[in-house]
Amino acid sequence: MHTQYKTPDIIHNPTWMAxxxxxxxxxxxxxxxILAHNxxxxxxxxxxxxxxxxLELAIHAQNATASVIVVCGVRFMAExxxxxxxxxxxxxxxxxxGCPLADQLTPEEIVEAKAAYPGAPFVIYVNSTAACKAExxxxxxxxxxxxxxxxxxxxxxxxxxxxxxxxxxxKHVPEKKIxxxxxxxxxxxxxxxxxxxxKAARKIGGYIxxxxxxxxxxxxxxxxxxxxxxMKAAIADHQVCHIFTEASMKYLLQKAWxxxxxxxxxxxxxxxxxxxxPEDLLTCITQEVxxxxxxxxxxxxxxxxxxxxxxxxxxx
Ligand code: 13P
Numbered sequence: 001m002h003t004q005y006k007t008p009d010i011i012h013n014p015t016w017m018a019x020x021x022x023x024x025x026x027x028x029x030x031x032x033x034i035l036a037h038n039x040x041x042x043x044x045x046x047x048x049x050x051x052x053x054x055l056e057l058a059i060h061a062q063n064a065t066a067s068v069i070v071v072c073g074v075r076f077m078a079e080x081x082x083x084x085x086x087x088x089x090x091x092x093x094x095x096x097x098g099c100p101l102a103d104q105l106t107p108e109e110i111v112e113a114k115a116a117y118p119g120a121p122f123v124i125y126v127n128s129t130a131a132c133k134a135e136x137x138x139x140x141x142x143x144x145x146x147x148x149x150x151x152x153x154x155x156x157x158x159x160x161x162x163x164x165x166x167x168x169x170x171k172h173v174p175e176k177k178i179x180x181x182x183x184x185x186x187x188x189x190x191x192x193x194x195x196x197x198x199k200a201a202r203k204i205g206g207y208i209x210x211x212x213x214x215x216x217x218x219x220x221x222x223x224x225x226x227x228x229x230x231m232k233a234a235i236a237d238h239q240v241c242h243i244f245t246e247a248s249m250k251y252l253l254q255k256a257w258x259x260x261x262x263x264x265x266x267x268x269x270x271x272x273x274x275x276x277x278p279e280d281l282l283t284c285i286t287q288e289v290x291x292x293x294x295x296x297x298x299x300x301x302x303x304x305x306x307x308x309x310x311x312x313x314x315x316x
Contacts, residue, residue, distance in 0.1 A: 010042045024047075035072065037053070075098050091292065101186065110158075144309070146169055154176075156179065159181065207235060228249055239261065250264050
């Protein structure tokens with residue numbers, strides 16, 4: 001359902017306040033940095049030290065000086081944090097929070113694709129396993145995929161696992177040939193967003209923003225196609241906005257712009273992102289459970305692919 005957003009009142013809830021105080025106590029006692037992805041529940045967002053998109057969280061994890069990094073998000077984000085800051089203890093409150101998109105690509109498919117297109121680099125979306133990153137040349141996120149692909153000297157680029165992101169990159173980098181691997185990988189939540197949803201938004205009027213994981217027909221019809229981290233600034237000049245991405249993104253946008261009228265699909269819910277509840281975070285930080293480790297047989301190569309992306313980002 002395409003509905004107008006109404007902000008839940010989290011911060012005046014006494015149960016949440018008690019949770020916040022306990023998180024604060026543990027964070028200081030144990031020297032923890034809490035990172036939360038933009039799609040996390042408001043209760044989690046409100047206690048995190050840093051809230052951001054995949055790239056922002058990766059950069060903060062790399063620069064973290066705290067003894068323990070807690071990643072409220074999905075597994076690939078915690079793996080990325082561990083790879084970028086391997087001496088730190090990295091915890092994820094729910095170690096069953098996966099990413100169905102990441103599961104759609106195997107290391108073998110990358111090896112096969114590279115054999116089929118000799119010399120073509122594999123640009124892997126961070127929404128992927130560490131084992132897949134290890135077979136790839138460089139990672140990208142939704143916020144820098146176009147820049148990363150443009151920066152490469154080769155004309156043919158392999159790109160996976162998200163075929164919608166690959167199509168978005170192809171549109172913006174027409175001088176190169178982008179080969180999606182596998183051909184049909186997609187985020188099940190963003191892939192469900194349809195042109196009918198955009199038409200419904202157009203009838204209401206206002207500015208339409210979508211995430212690059214949406215199908216090309218949706219992205220083409222939107223006013224802006226952006227990573228979650230870039231949405232806040234993008235809606236600055238628009239009073240009525242339609243946000244086509246995971247439903248909870250609107251909490252942060254409404255917080256940043258209380259006067260705006262925001263619409264979105266309340267059915268676009270990523271179960272994995274929503275798994276982390278206050279009680280999970282509390283258990284994680286008090287008992288220090290769900291520690292992330294990355295297999296050393298492929299960790300160094302996966303790290304190299306992510307560091308190459310961050311190095312590029314730092315230089316631009
Ligand atoms: P962002 O990096 O844009 O936050 O995207 C992360 C993600 O998993 C989108 O589904």
